[in-house]
Amino acid sequence: MxxxxxxxxxxxxxxxxxxxxxxxxxxxxxxxxxxxxxxxxxxxxxxxxxxxxxxxxxxxxxxxxxxxxxxxxxxxxGVCLRCDEEIPERRLRAVPWASYCLDCQERIDQRLASGLTEDSAA
Ligand SMILES: [Zn+2]
CATH class of the missing domain: 1.10.287 (Helix Hairpins)
Incomplete structure (x- = not known):
């Protein structure tokens, strides 16, 4: 960036x-x-x-x-905390405080939805 x-x-x-x-x-x-x-x-x-x-x-x-x-x-x-890839700027423009790229965020959300904590998901 x-x-x-x-x-x-x-x-x-x-x-x-x-x-x-x-x-x-x-x-x-x-x-x-x-x-x-x-x-x-x-x-x-x-x-x-x-x-x-x-x-x-x-x-x-x-x-x-x-x-x-x-x-x-x-x-x-702007670097994903989970996979170390750059978070696309389009995503950062929508959510400047995003910690994860969209892929990782979706995975984390899925795990959270199944009852795991954010820490164990990350
Ligand atoms: Zn990622």
């Missing part, structure tokens, strides 16, 4: 990181509130569960983005 392209991806990842690290309004939903009304309480609990799921997803994404940024320092950005 050319340096100029790598710099572009890096910038995209840095922006994404600050977006994710900046947090979201979801955090407010997680705070336990005391509603007097039973219905309000159920609604709050539901919002809270959704917010926790969103936050969980954002946390995982943030970790992927940070890992991708760290790979710039190792000069391994």
């Amino acid at each position: 050319h340096k100029r392209e790598a710099d572009n991806f890096r910038r995209v990842l840095e922006i994404k990181r600050s977006e994710l690290a900046g947090g979201s309004s979801d955090r407010d939903e997680i705070l336990i509130q005391h509603a007097a009304d039973e219905f309000d309480r159920l609604q709050q609990q539901l919002n809270r569960e959704v917010a926790i799921r969103n936050l969980d997803r954002e946390t995982r994404l943030l970790r992927s983005v940070e890992a991708a940024l760290a790979r710039f320092d190792d000069e391994t950005f």
Whole structure:
């Protein structure tokens, strides 16, 4: 990958990181509130569960983005962690924090779907 392209991806990842690290309004939903009304309480609990799921997803994404940024320092950005092949730029444009090429990702997803952890799949 050319340096100029790598710099572009890096910038995209840095922006994404600050977006994710900046947090979201979801955090407010997680705070336990005391509603007097039973219905309000159920609604709050539901919002809270959704917010926790969103936050969980954002946390995982943030970790992927940070890992991708760290790979710039190792000069391994854009290299599949599993097969050491270059990840096609088309894929990186869609998912700049991708750790794997599409083939490997599909294999990992299949293993995850069958109940194995990401570590054992990689
Ligand atoms: Zn691969």
